[in-house]
Amino acid sequence: MNFTNGKELLDICEQQNKTIYEVCIEREIDLTSKTREEIIERMSRSLEIMKNSINKSLTEDIKSVGGLIGGEAKLIKNRLETGKTVCGSLMSRAISAAMGVLEVNASMGLIVAAPTAGSCGILPAAIITVAQEYDLSDEDMINAIFAGAAIGAIITRNATVAGAEGGCQAETGAAAAMAAAGVVEMMGGSPRQAIHAAATTLKNIMGLVCDPIAGLVEAPCQKRNAIGVANALISAEMGLAGVESIIPFDEVVEAMYKVGKALPMELRETALGGVASTCTGCAITKKVFG
Amino acid sequence: MKDYSVFDVVGPNMIGPSSSHTAGAAKLGSMARKMAGGNVKKVKFLLHGSFAQTYKGHGTDKALVGGILGFSPDDDRIKTSFDIAKERGVEFEMIPTDLGDDKHPNTVKFIIETEDNRKVEVMGASIGGGNIKITELNGLAIQFTGAYPTLVVKQWDLPGAAAHITNCVAKNNINIAFMSIYREEKGNEAFTIIEADDIINSNVIIDIKSNNKLIQDAIIIEGM
Numbered sequence: 001m002n003f004t005n006g007k008e009l010l011d012i013c014e015q016q017n018k019t020i021y022e023v024c025i026e027r028e029i030d031l032t033s034k035t036r037e038e039i040i041e042r043m044s045r046s047l048e049i050m051k052n053s054i055n056k057s058l059t060e061d062i063k064s065v066g067g068l069i070g071g072e073a074k075l076i077k078n079r080l081e082t083g084k085t086v087c088g089s090l091m092s093r094a095i096s097a098a099m100g101v102l103e104v105n106a107s108m109g110l111i112v113a114a115p116t117a118g119s120c121g122i123l124p125a126a127i128i129t130v131a132q133e134y135d136l137s138d139e140d141m142i143n144a145i146f147a148g149a150a151i152g153a154i155i156t157r158n159a160t161v162a163g164a165e166g167g168c169q170a171e172t173g174a175a176a177a178m179a180a181a182g183v184v185e186m187m188g189g190s191p192r193q194a195i196h197a198a199a200t201t202l203k204n205i206m207g208l209v210c211d212p213i214a215g216l217v218e219a220p221c222q223k224r225n226a227i228g229v230a231n232a233l234i235s236a237e238m239g240l241a242g243v244e245s246i247i248p249f250d251e252v253v254e255a256m257y258k259v260g261k262a263l264p265m266e267l268r269e270t271a272l273g274g275v276a277s278t279c280t281g282c283a284i285t286k287k288v289f290g
Numbered sequence: 291m292k293d294y295s296v297f298d299v300v301g302p303n304m305i306g307p308s309s310s311h312t313a314g315a316a317k318l319g320s321m322a323r324k325m326a327g328g329n330v331k332k333v334k335f336l337l338h339g340s341f342a343q344t345y346k347g348h349g350t351d352k353a354l355v356g357g358i359l360g361f362s363p364d365d366d367r368i369k370t371s372f373d374i375a376k377e378r379g380v381e382f383e384m385i386p387t388d389l390g391d392d393k394h395p396n397t398v399k400f401i402i403e404t405e406d407n408r409k410v411e412v413m414g415a416s417i418g419g420g421n422i423k424i425t426e427l428n429g430l431a432i433q434f435t436g437a438y439p440t441l442v443v444k445q446w447d448l449p450g451a452a453a454h455i456t457n458c459v460a461k462n463n464i465n466i467a468f469m470s471i472y473r474e475e476k477g478n479e480a481f482t483i484i485e486a487d488d489i490i491n492s493n494v495i496i497d498i499k500s501n502n503k504l505i506q507d508a509i510i511i512e513g514m
Contacts, residue, residue, distance in 0.1 A: 002293060028296050042297065049303050049364075065307065066347050105306030108349045108369040113420065114300045117309045123300070145300055152299035161299075162418055178299075216347045217307035288347060 001026050005154055006195050006249035013191035020181065020191045021146035024153075043142050046112045050101070050124035053111050057100025064106035066216040066288050073100030087230075090133050094233060095226040098125035102222040114145075115152045115161040118210075118217045119175035121225035123148055126179035126232045127186065136186060144186035148178030151198045158250070159257030163210030164269040166260025172221075172228040173205040173256065179232035184239045197239025199249035202256055204231050209267035211274025214285040220275055302420040303364040305356075310396055311341070311348035314416025316368060317514055319357015321424060321436050322400040322412040324511045330358050332381045332403040339395030341416075342386035351384050354398065358382070362514075363420060389413070399426070430481060432472045438485035439513040443498060444506040447473045447480040451504040455482050458497040464490055479506065489513075 001023065003009040012023050028039050056062070057073040064070050076096035079085060085092045101121035105111045114123040127144045130136075152161065152174055160166040161174040177198040184194040205228070213219050245252065266273030275281050304313035323330055335354050337345055345351050349368070355375050356368035367374060375382060389397055394415035402410045413426035423435050427442070434440055441459070445451040452471060459466060465487045473480035490510045498508045 004293075024296060031293055031295055039296075043300070046297075046300055046303060065349055108305050108307065108312070108352065110303065110364055110366055111306050112301060112303050113309045113313070116419070117304065117306050117312070120306070146296060149296035149300045153294045153296065156294050156299055164418075214347060215344045 001030055003027065003150075003154070005158060006198075006253070009150060009154065010191055010195055019143070019147070019185055020150050020194055021143040021185060024146045024150040027150075040142060043145055044138065047138060047142055047145065049110055049112050051128060053101045053104040053109065054097045054124060054128060056109060057103045058096070062103045062107045062109070064103065064216075064218050065108060066106070066214060066218050068213060068216060068218040068284065069106055069222050070103055072222065073097070073103055090129060091230060091233065093132075094125050094129040094229045097129055098122055098225040098229040099222050101125065102218075102225045106216070106218045106222070114148075115156065115174055115178065116163070116171045118163060118212075118221050119171040119225060119228065121222075122172060122175040122228040122232060123179045123182065125225070125229040126236075127182050130183050130186065130233070134187070140186050144182035147185040147194060148182035151181045151195075152178045155253055159253045160260060166257060167208055167263045167268055168210040168224055169202070169205050169208040169256055170260050171210065172224045173202050173208065176205060176228040176232040176235070177201040179229065180235040180239065183232065183236040187236070187240055189236075189240045193239040193242065195249045196244045197235045199245035199247065199252045200238055200243070201231055201235040202252045203245065203247065204235065206256060207259055209263060209274045210269040211267060211276040212269065212271055213276045213281045214288045215271040215276070216288070298419065304420060305349070305353065305363065305366065305368045308348045309420040310416045310418050311344065311350045312353045312368075313363040313420035314396065314418075314422050315341070315350045315353035315398070316357040316361065316363040316365075317420065317422045317436065318398055318414045318416060319354040319400075320360060320362065321357070321414060321422065321511065321514070322402060323358050323360055325412050325424070325427065325442065325509070326402045326404050326408070326410040327509050328404040328406060328408070330380055330402050331405045333358055334383050334385060334401040336389060336399035336401070337384060337386045338389040338393050338397040338399070341396050341398055342388075345384065345386070355382055358400075397425070427481060430472055430474055432481055432483055433470065434468075434483050434485055436511060436514050438467055439488065439490045440511040441482075441484040441486065441490055441494065441508065442511060443482040443484075443508040445480050445482060445504055446506065447477050448504055451480070452482060454501050454504050455484070455498055458494055459484060459486075461497060462491050462494040464488060464494065
């Protein structure tokens with residue numbers, strides 16, 4: 001069993017009455033000749049790392065290698081405790097978790113690249129926060145990650161998830177699309193709803209440049225993980241409500257790739273454009289590297 | 291086009307902050323250690339391109355040293371690898387340099403001295419998403435990714451050497467996924483690189499080395 005794009009994935013799901021995560025696990029068994037148990041065990045280890053990275057950012061004092069970020073996840077969480085959040089409890093916890101995982105990443109802590117290290121906060125933040133809210137099990141979360149991975153595999157195959165190739169839309173955009181699909185299935189939505197949510201997510205972030213200050217995976221990456229998880233949850237809400245993307249997922253992926261390639265080199269992870277090339281960005285580069 | 295495993299997409303599990311600059315660097319270090327076939331005493335890291343420019347901010351230096359010490363890309367000790375190297379008496383030096391225009395921007399060359407005083411030079415590149423390729427061994431251009439269990443054989447470039455190696459591999463019931471032979475000049479030393487589908491049993495090394503007229507050395511590198 002294999003799929004190369006969203007349409008094929010959805011056809012398999014609908015013809016065989018299966019969820020995306022089921023199809024994804026079966027494809028992995030075919031592809032690697034590993035047992036279902038081995039594959040699930042490996043993903044369970046990834047979930048463990050994801051949970052620990054969120055927890056670490058909220059319980060330890062973290063300083064990034066470049067010194068640009070650290071402690072922001074706690075600030076969001078502290079504000080939540082005042083009972084006066086603009087975004088509400090679930091969204092505040094989600095953005096805090098997404099930023100926290102990036103802090104752990106930037107401080108040379110253990111994370112799961114999902115799909116990249118620069119976008120590693122979004123998928124865990126979305127899935128773990130929603131699962132906590134509704135008391136869902138580890139198995140539910142693992143299945144949601146598999147569903148997200150199927151979306152990521154399609155984007156990787158037909159476009160790119162590298163900021164250097166496609167801008168930040170390819171990294172945090174792909175991560176958010178993966179998260180949206182995972183959340184939709186975890187909350188009982190159909191494969192069709194999940195794929196539409198992924199399409200909506202990617203459209204919402206189209207054109208986003210990759211401009212890490214001083215070339216470090218710190219800023220603006222951390223805040224873009226926060227917006228990524230918000231985008232994923234908003235798109236999941238739309239998907240679950242039955243709102244569909246007018247442009248099909250596969251065409252959105254193709255468009256994202258074209259936009260990415262059309263971005264000038266300065267806006268694709270070279271730290272030569274965007275906020276990296278501002279006065280302050282250049283001053284920080286000097287300060288970090290001398 | 292390649293079919294990506296879910297763990298290519300959700301993964302690698304790694305020490306941050308960058309899959310190509312940190313996880314890939316750790317893998318390259320650990321691959322160079324395996325290719326040196328023993329404990330490393332001293333190593334010079336020649337850093338090229340983006341590695342030379344950004345190695346400090348991405349922790350590439352710590353990841354390379356961690357790899358040389360045998361740590362995998364998800365090992366927490368990478369963060370303190372400099373201290374651990376000091377404790378273990380492993381000397382190292384980071385040298386930003388230019389290895390040539392034709393090299394991948396994330397390339398590193400390892401000049402290694404082992405505890406039994408052998409010198410081994412390995413060059414490799416981190417090609418994205420934590421994936422790597424090895425591009426040179428002791429000055430000879432070779433190519434393999436380390437994703438599969440790999441057999442590296444140093445042989446004399448003589449008739450029968452390749453046949454001997456493949457016979458031994460077949461005898462040990464190993465299926466070859468990819469195989470290449472590299473040599474500098476006719477009749478001199480050459481390398482055979484075999485990437486296999488399954489775990490390579492160490493018996494194959496004994497069998498291959500049994501013919502010392504054709505074979506100089508053979509090592510197994512576990513798939514990563």
